[in-house]
Amino acid sequence: MSWEPVIGLEVHVQLATRSKIFSGASTAFGAEPNAQACAVDLGLPGVLPVLNEDVVRMAIKFGLAIGAEINLDSIFDRKNYFYPDLPKGYQISQFQTPVVGRGSITVHLDDGTTREVGITRAHLEEDAGKSVHDMFPGQTGIDLNRTGTPLLEVVSEPDLRTAAEAAAYFRQMHTLVRYLKICDGNLAEGSMRCDANVSVRPAGSNDLGERTEIKNINSFRFVERAINFEIERHIDVLESGGTIERETRQYDPDRDETRPMRGKEESEDYRYFPDPDLLPLSIDQAFVDAIAADMPELPEARRSRYREAGLSDYDAGWLADDPDVATYFDAVLVQSGDAKQSANWVMGELAAHLNKAETDISAAPVTPDQLSQLIARVVDGTLSSKTAKTLFEALWQQEGEVDALIDSLGLAQMSDSGELERIVDEVLAANPGQLEELKSGKDKLLGFFVGQVMKATQGKANPQQVNELIRAKL
Amino acid sequence: MADSIDIEHLARLARLSLSADATTRARGDLGNIIAMIDKMQAIDTSGVEPMANPLDATQRLRPDVVDEEPDRDALQAPAPETQDGYYLVPRVVE
Numbered sequence: 001m002s003w004e005p006v007i008g009l010e011v012h013v014q015l016a017t018r019s020k021i022f023s024g025a026s027t028a029f030g031a032e033p034n035a036q037a038c039a040v041d042l043g044l045p046g047v048l049p050v051l052n053e054d055v056v057r058m059a060i061k062f063g064l065a066i067g068a069e070i071n072l073d074s075i076f077d078r079k080n081y082f083y084p085d086l087p088k089g090y091q092i093s094q095f096q097t098p099v100v101g102r103g104s105i106t107v108h109l110d111d112g113t114t115r116e117v118g119i120t121r122a123h124l125e126e127d128a129g130k131s132v133h134d135m136f137p138g139q140t141g142i143d144l145n146r147t148g149t150p151l152l153e154v155v156s157e158p159d160l161r162t163a164a165e166a167a168a169y170f171r172q173m174h175t176l177v178r179y180l181k182i183c184d185g186n187l188a189e190g191s192m193r194c195d196a197n198v199s200v201r202p203a204g205s206n207d208l209g210e211r212t213e214i215k216n217i218n219s220f221r222f223v224e225r226a227i228n229f230e231i232e233r234h235i236d237v238l239e240s241g242g243t244i245e246r247e248t249r250q251y252d253p254d255r256d257e258t259r260p261m262r263g264k265e266e267s268e269d270y271r272y273f274p275d276p277d278l279l280p281l282s283i284d285q286a287f288v289d290a291i292a293a294d295m296p297e298l299p300e301a302r303r304s305r306y307r308e309a310g311l312s313d314y315d316a317g318w319l320a321d322d323p324d325v326a327t328y329f330d331a332v333l334v335q336s337g338d339a340k341q342s343a344n345w346v347m348g349e350l351a352a353h354l355n356k357a358e359t360d361i362s363a364a365p366v367t368p369d370q371l372s373q374l375i376a377r378v379v380d381g382t383l384s385s386k387t388a389k390t391l392f393e394a395l396w397q398q399e400g401e402v403d404a405l406i407d408s409l410g411l412a413q414m415s416d417s418g419e420l421e422r423i424v425d426e427v428l429a430a431n432p433g434q435l436e437e438l439k440s441g442k443d444k445l446l447g448f449f450v451g452q453v454m455k456a457t458q459g460k461a462n463p464q465q466v467n468e469l470i471r472a473k474l
Numbered sequence: 475m476a477d478s479i480d481i482e483h484l485a486r487l488a489r490l491s492l493s494a495d496a497t498t499r500a501r502g503d504l505g506n507i508i509a510m511i512d513k514m515q516a517i518d519t520s521g522v523e524p525m526a527n528p529l530d531a532t533q534r535l536r537p538d539v540v541d542e543e544p545d546r547d548a549l550q551a552p553a554p555e556t557q558d559g560y561y562l563v564p565r566v567v568e
Binding site: 017018019023024025026032033034035036037038039040042044050051052053054055056075080082083084131132133135136138139140141142143144269271274276278279280281282 | 483487489526527529531532533534535536537538539540541542544546549550555557558559560561562563564565566567
């Protein structure tokens with residue numbers, strides 16, 4: 001029998017605020033344990049949570065970006081469970097009325113196709129603390145710095161059909177929240193994590209199979225691997241006559257497998273109820289309108305703009321995917337006016353240098369201004385592709401400005417055709433054997449001679465012009 | 475009605491260890507509460523908006539400003555055990 005996987009993701013987006021969702025404690029990463037856990041975060045008696053305005057603003061911004069309904073009235077609920085890293089014994093979340101309702105997001109797949117993935121809802125909640133199991137023998141250490149960090153939990157419809165689609169969706173979400181500047185997108189620091197709901201059903205069926213939930217996946221690669229493992233496991237169990245139990249599992253990247261999480265034998269029973277400490281949240285339409293008026297260009301719009309400028313789907317996606325790359329590319333494009341050249345340089349030489357130096361594009365030593373001047377000099381014929389690379393290297397080493405470097409390094413192409421002709425003659429004369437073969441029709445040798453001339457001119461000749469000169473001599 | 479209350483389940487969720495005596499009492503108390511809720515359920519509330527809070531007011535928002543400098547030593551003073559800034563609890567096997 002062939003099986004169809006059905007996958008939905010819950011993505012937890014850590015909102016990039018300075019202070020916590022319900023307290024004025026800092027959210028900065030990497031502080032001393034518990035140095036940023038205040039009385040409100042600890043849930044000490046007598047404290048009252050007060051909602052952070054920017055958290056609401058960021059949630060609405062996300063909602064508008066996915067074309068979702070914005071609920072002007074929403075409620076915060078208590079989700080009750082016991083765990084040492086949850087000091088209050090409940091997490092403040094939104095259950096019945098999330099701030100963001102139904103929307104959708106366009107996911108670009110590797111084969112060039114797109115898929116519209118429905119988003120059921122996005123709600124605000126506070127994060128829990130961190131448990132450290134390997135520092136204290138026989139005990140668990142609890143760091144509550146993360147407690148109260150604002151999260152937007154984005155719940156997708158079960159619209160995904162393969163692990164690769166799920167990973168692409170997670171990536172697209174990463175791109176979107178970085179465009180919106182509502183999350184720093186740092187997966188290594190836990191700024192985005194996801195839970196995957198996985199089930200399989202006989203191909204063609206409209207019923208849903210029993211699902212399992214894989215918790216807390218924090219990398220693009222692991223999303224794909226964890227889901228693939230789980231799909232195979234479901235199929236194995238079902239084909240050998242077993243049944244899938246609804247349960248929560250965790251992915252172990254070292255063994256590349258999922259396994260049940262302990263202590264979840266009982267069905268989850270969170271006994272949600274409205275948090276009496278928090279009044280209903282009521283936003284007026286003007287608040288939403290102000291956010292809508294201030295929306296940045298979104299990834300989809302940027303992709304389309306790049307395609308309209310003449311770039312391929314692949315190039316447009318590559319450049320639009322990371323907002324910092326796109327910002328850099330736009331700055332080059334505006335000045336150079338040449339989309340193809342700009343894309344080639346940003347995706348080629350610049351990307352290779354950044355990669356090698358492990359540098360972020362926002363810290364690139366070659367500025368968009370310099371790169372666009374370099375491109376202008378390629379387009380006007382001053383630089384050959386070879387001397388342009390030499391110039392790029394010099395710019396990367398911050399040795400000076402474009403035109404000054406072209407002079408000081410002697411990078412300009414030879415514009416004196418008399419001088420070039422003399423070198424061509426010399427090269428032809430120095431290689432009589434090859435010249436005979438070329439004359440007798442062995443066209444491959446044309447490349448050899450062009451290469452020799454380029455070498456003799458230290459790359460300063462225009463290969464096109466050299467080509468023509470040699471042909472004229474035959 | 476009170477018979478349908480799973481006291482053991484509720485006690486587990488609340489991390490309570492109840493003696494047989496206390497279980498019987500809790501069953502009686504919860505039974506009374508359920509009976510009261512049943513009476514309330516009988517009231518026709520069609521057309522009435524569910525109320526999340528009895529106060530006729532809405533959430534005030536605070537600006538995103540860091541204005542808390544937690545005094546960790548003071549906050550950790552009541553904790554049974556701490557070390558190197560961490561709260562220590564019996565080992566939680568993941």
